[in-house]
Amino acid sequence: MHRIGFFVCRGHDALDLAGPLSAFNQVTVAAGHNPYDLCVISQSGGPVVGNTGLPIETRPMGKRTFDTVIFVGGDINPMQTPENIAAAKKLGARALRVASVCTGAFLLAETGLLDGLRATTHWRYAAQLQSGFPRTRVEGNSIYIADGRIWTSAGIAAGIDLALAMIERDMGAEIAHAVARLLVVPYRRPGGQSQFSAMSQMDPVSDRIRIALNFAREHLAEALPVERLADAARLSLRQFGRAFRRETGETPAKAVERLRVEAARLRLQDGSEPIEQIALAVGFTDPERMRRAFIKLHGHPPQSIRRESRLNDGR
Numbered sequence: 001m002h003r004i005g006f007f008v009c010r011g012h013d014a015l016d017l018a019g020p021l022s023a024f025n026q027v028t029v030a031a032g033h034n035p036y037d038l039c040v041i042s043q044s045g046g047p048v049v050g051n052t053g054l055p056i057e058t059r060p061m062g063k064r065t066f067d068t069v070i071f072v073g074g075d076i077n078p079m080q081t082p083e084n085i086a087a088a089k090k091l092g093a094r095a096l097r098v099a100s101v102c103t104g105a106f107l108l109a110e111t112g113l114l115d116g117l118r119a120t121t122h123w124r125y126a127a128q129l130q131s132g133f134p135r136t137r138v139e140g141n142s143i144y145i146a147d148g149r150i151w152t153s154a155g156i157a158a159g160i161d162l163a164l165a166m167i168e169r170d171m172g173a174e175i176a177h178a179v180a181r182l183l184v185v186p187y188r189r190p191g192g193q194s195q196f197s198a199m200s201q202m203d204p205v206s207d208r209i210r211i212a213l214n215f216a217r218e219h220l221a222e223a224l225p226v227e228r229l230a231d232a233a234r235l236s237l238r239q240f241g242r243a244f245r246r247e248t249g250e251t252p253a254k255a256v257e258r259l260r261v262e263a264a265r266l267r268l269q270d271g272s273e274p275i276e277q278i279a280l281a282v283g284f285t286d287p288e289r290m291r292r293a294f295i296k297l298h299g300h301p302p303q304s305i306r307r308e309s310r311l312n313d314g315r
Contacts, residue, residue, distance in 0.1 A: 003037045005066035007091060008058060009084050011075025012050045015156045016101040020070060023163035023179055030178035043087040051075050061087050069095040073102025073155055085110045102155030109133040117147040122155035160185060204247040208233040216256050220263055220283040226252045260284060261293050268305045275302055
């Protein structure tokens, strides 16, 4: 049986714990047997109060050993006590696989296990992690990263993606898919996927502009001139152009290009489709146009996305 220890500190985030814990727990239902022994631990055991003010009962770390240790995120300062750092070092040294969710990366970094490795955390804390631990290559735009035996993830829901990726590694894709269905979540997002979607980055205020963007996303393979988007929003061409620029900060053409790049990025990360086929499927008339759009938005060509995804997933 694979033993997994979830290490929590005072101020831990309930969802950073509950998400991955629930995912591993559902494997019993999906697989028909119990391959994991799950244990919530802390440095000294007993009730540990989270950042919501609610305590959770934990077992003392003691001399326990685990196959996988997951450092749960939450308030950063309470994690970085000498006692917690010493405990994390012992746990990390003994485990076959070590991971963090969200700001748990700060405690993991204190052990030195992130030195020279690629890692991620919640986008809000990525710069702070990089500044505090310059020997770590922080990639704050990734959902999760597996670099050897060390795994890190962004916050909240990303902990579920991390757990599903581990379950797939341990049990196979079929079981991981079944767990995702039980959790009523989409099957795990690729590790290198951005923590932000193009839609959330543009974040339109009015329903009409949001309707136009949704229409564009649903018809990416088709021609999407501004007239067609204005018609979907039920605005005149002039009204639409002004409102769109005001609410998104971009022209409709640039927004459509961003949506197409995002759709292509997901397909590149999640499969082995030929790049030429992906370009046509998301509305680029040829691969060269897609290549130029990727370089403009991401600074590198589509081929590097697929390589990055394989590295993030530890493949």
